[in-house]
Amino acid sequence: MENLETAIAQIKQELPGLCLMENEPMSAHSSFKIGGPARALAVPSDVSSLSKICHILKLNKLAPMLLGNGTNILFPDEGLPELFIISTEKLTKMFLLPDGAIYAEAGVSLAKLSSFAQQNGLQGLEFASGIPGTVGGGLLMNAGAYGGELKDVVESVVYYFLPQQTLLEAPAEACGFGYRTSNFKTQGGCAILSAVFRPEKGDKDQIAAKMRELNEKRREKQPLDLPSAGSAFKRPEGHFAAALIEQAGLKGYTVGGAQVSEKHSGFVVNKGNATSKDVYDLMMHVRNTVYTQTGVFLEPEIIILPPDYALKDETPDAPIYRIDVNEETLPEE
Ligand SMILES: Cc1cc2nc3c(=O)[nH]c(=O)nc-3n(C[C@H](O)[C@H](O)[C@H](O)COP(=O)(O)OP(=O)(O)OC[C@H]3O[C@@H](n4cnc5c(N)ncnc54)[C@H](O)[C@@H]3O)c2cc1C
Incomplete structure (x- = not known):
């Protein structure tokens, strides 16, 4: 302090x-x-x-x-x-590179990135148009939806590496992208500054239609009218978190102002005056109930701060992210 x-x-x-x-x-x-x-x-x-x-x-x-x-x-x-x-106020430049790829800074919203690609007849980022995050947060999480993930379209990432205090550029293959994860998340110490995306050439109207279709699906299925942080838990292998939660009878389950969404059981929503403790207690209850009933551990997708307040007890590897200045930690080349 x-x-x-x-x-x-x-x-x-x-x-x-x-x-x-x-x-x-x-x-x-x-x-x-x-x-x-x-x-x-x-x-x-x-x-x-x-x-x-x-x-x-x-x-x-x-x-x-x-x-x-x-x-x-x-x-x-x-x-x-x-x-x-x-990053969202000033790191917001985006433009086409001479070879047709897209350069976007960390604070560019994924919705804008997706629209920019569409306007330039580039396909592959339609899935991202309804994800409310930014390029920086999206890359760290390897955000994805409807079968697409940022890792499929990103070519390289420029980041400031804190332990060495240097700017580095990593090709996508060196970023350790996986399901809702990346080296930026697991190793820490990285401030993502910008990225180059290389979507394929496509038909503008078809791309726009696909974006509309996916966003319509989102509006139909997700509780977009209430504050949330998206899916509370990651998809466990071979299962769907929302289905497990619903089968455990937890749809609509409430703690204080936090609720398992009645529209989509994978979301925890703030009904108006939820505290972080309400959300935390609710997520603990959901995870423990689902585990007791099915033996499947639900790993949080939401980043819970601070780290020692995270769903940590009996979960084998509850993922908590924070940037750690660790001199030993070097990015994978
Ligand atoms: C209604 C709703 C729907 C959602 N749908 C989806 C979905 O379909 N798919 C999906 O994957 N996610 C979804 N999400 C979750 C979220 O939008 C994504 O994970 C998104 O990529 C997070 O981006 P952000 O900019 O908000 O990151 P933040 O929440 O601000 O940060 C997330 C993490 O990234 C780190 N971070 C942010 N910027 C940088 C940077 N420049 N450098 C280094 N670290 C950084 C933060 O420290 C934090 O650890 C949804 C969320 C909501 C509320």
């Missing part, structure tokens, strides 16, 4: 023009609309100020948390003594 205060003072001194929000409620930055204040939120105007913030944090033995649209995170009610870096 002391280190964080020193770092914040240094950041203010060295980057006087930086937009730095202090004690900012994270409920305002989360699709769940849940979360107490984070100590600070920085909005770097470019890569050089982002690198500078990371450098100061590292000097103080701290790591930043990157934040996209906050559509996959449960922030704690009591707040967090952390400095978050927001």
Whole structure:
């Protein structure tokens, strides 16, 4: 905490023009609309100020948390003594490269990326048009839907690697993409800055029709009228989380203001005044009930902060992500 205060003072001194929000409620930055204040939120105007913030944090033995649209995170009610870096305000450039690929910065929304591809007659990103995240958060999670995943269309990723304080570019094959995971998630220490996507050439009208069809499906099946963070649990191998939850009789199950959606059992929704503890307790109950009834462990897809508040007890490897400054950790080449 002391280190964080020193770092914040240094950041203010060295980057006087930086937009730095202090004690900012994270409920305002989360699709769940849940979360107490984070100590600070920085909005770097470019890569050089982002690198500078990371450098100061590292000097103080701290790591930043990157934040996209906050559509996959449960922030704690009591707040967090952390400095978050927001990508969505300034890191939003997107353009076509001379060879026809798309360059997009971390803060570009997946919806915009998908529309941009469609407008340029490029197919393969239709699945992403309804995912409410950003390029940065999407790549870290290897976001996907309806049979598509970002890993299928991304060619390379540029990221700031905190332990070495260098900018690196990794081809997609070196990013360790898997089902809702990547090296960025499992190894930590990476601030994704931009990526090159290479969708295939296609017919604009057909691409648009596909996007409409998928978004219609989403509206029909998902509780988009209520705050949530998307699917609460990953799809366990050979099963569907929503079906297991429904079969366990948990559709509509409620703890405080949190509820297993009555429209889609894979979603946990905030009915109005849910706390992070409500969501956490609900997810624990769901996971334990499903495990007792079926022997299948549901692993959270939502990132629950802080790490020691995560569904950790009997789950073999509850995945919790935070950027860890670990000198030993090197990206896979
Ligand atoms: C209604 C709804 C529907 C959804 N549907 C889908 C779906 O169909 N498929 C799917 O995969 N997901 C879905 N999601 C979940 C979520 O939108 C995705 O996981 C998305 O990719 C998260 O992006 P984000 O920008 O919001 O990331 P955030 O929630 O802001 O962050 C997610 C993680 O990425 C890290 N991160 C963010 N930006 C960076 C960066 N630049 N560098 C390094 N780390 C970073 C954060 O620290 C955090 O650990 C849905 C969510 C909602 C609310």
